[in-house]
Amino acid sequence: MTQAIDQTTLLRPHAEQEYAEELQALDRQDDRPRPPSWKLSPWATVTYLLGGVLPGGTVISPKYVGPRRLIEVAVATLATDRALLLLGVPGTAKTWVSEHLSAAVSGSSTLLVQGTSGTAEESIRYGWNYARLLAEGPTAGALVPSPVMTAMQEGRIARVEELTRIPADVQDALITILSEKTLPIPELATEVQAAKGFNVIATANDRDRGVNDLSSALRRRFNTVVLPLPATEEEEIDIVTRRVEQLGASLELPPVPAAAEEIRRVVSVFRELRSGATADGRTKLKSPSGTLSTAEAISVITSGLALSAHFGDGVLRASDIAAGILGSVIKDPVADAVVWNEYLEAVVRERKDWADFYRACREAT
Incomplete structure (x- = not known):
């Protein structure tokens, strides 16, 4: 039966x-x-x-x-x-x-x-x-x-x-x-x-x-x-947020109240590197060999939630997502490492409210 x-x-x-x-x-x-x-x-x-x-x-x-x-x-x-x-x-x-x-x-x-x-x-x-x-x-x-x-x-x-x-x-x-x-x-x-x-x-x-x-x-x-990539940053943030919530519930991860800021940050990084330019269009960027898809952004955030829940204080922080972003961006250990380092120095370092993210990524690198 x-x-x-x-x-x-x-x-x-x-x-x-x-x-x-x-x-x-x-x-x-x-x-x-x-x-x-x-x-x-x-x-x-x-x-x-x-x-x-x-x-x-x-x-x-x-x-x-x-x-x-x-x-x-x-x-x-x-x-x-x-x-x-x-x-x-x-x-x-x-x-x-x-x-x-x-x-x-x-x-x-x-x-x-x-x-x-x-x-x-x-x-x-x-x-x-x-x-x-x-x-x-x-x-x-x-x-x-x-x-x-x-x-x-x-x-x-x-x-x-x-x-x-x-x-x-x-x-x-x-x-x-x-x-x-x-x-x-x-x-x-x-x-x-x-x-x-x-x-x-x-x-x-x-x-x-x-x-x-x-x-x-x-x-x-x-x-x-x-099927295209999400047209706007807000649309992609919405997709990532919804899917992360579903995965978190399925994996029985504790809810992380402060995930919104880091989700926005990950999506912003992925979109800028994908498009080859910063969101304001002022700085041209090299794109890595990987696709940096929405699915990868979801994976980075979910992995960060697991780190935060099991090895952190329950608040998703830049240090929880830095290693995941590094793994998503650097598929080619030589060419993509150059792209990532240039992005960190030319873009991330110059954003005052991203100082914690810059430090975390440097430590992970």
């Missing part, structure tokens, strides 16, 4: 587990047309991603902070026969958006293929239970369906992470699936035809261009939505 999972013991619940109450509230009040097999209408799916207040006062928390039109285009794509490709630099919430879209549309985000250089065709098509294959020969019972095959059979969303990391010949296994909506099984002289509601969400990294570029035939099967 399958035992119920106590979600409070899970380090990282799936989206459909963590936000089950919100999904149920949307389902109850969602009176708009739903495409076949969809758990929510496109309108409710967008509301789930971007947040809002339902009639009756139920608050739907925002899962993604960014242009509404991008999410509307992504959701509308899933309601057509075209697959969705989420493209962007590392840390722009591609995986996060993919997971929540799947949870809202299919009620499950777990039909996942993780793309790597070693991903085999079986991960996209199907494999075999070799013990049964040897004993029985090719039979339906010996066949092991891939997440994509399962999604086709059940009319759900399949996710393919880091598509451009997958070898080109394996990528092309998706062409027939996406164009014909069928998966041939020649060993059994049969095929799997996709049920209504089936679609694919793939993610790809801007930094991986040239690794395993998509063929033109495969690219035509996708509608591409580019």
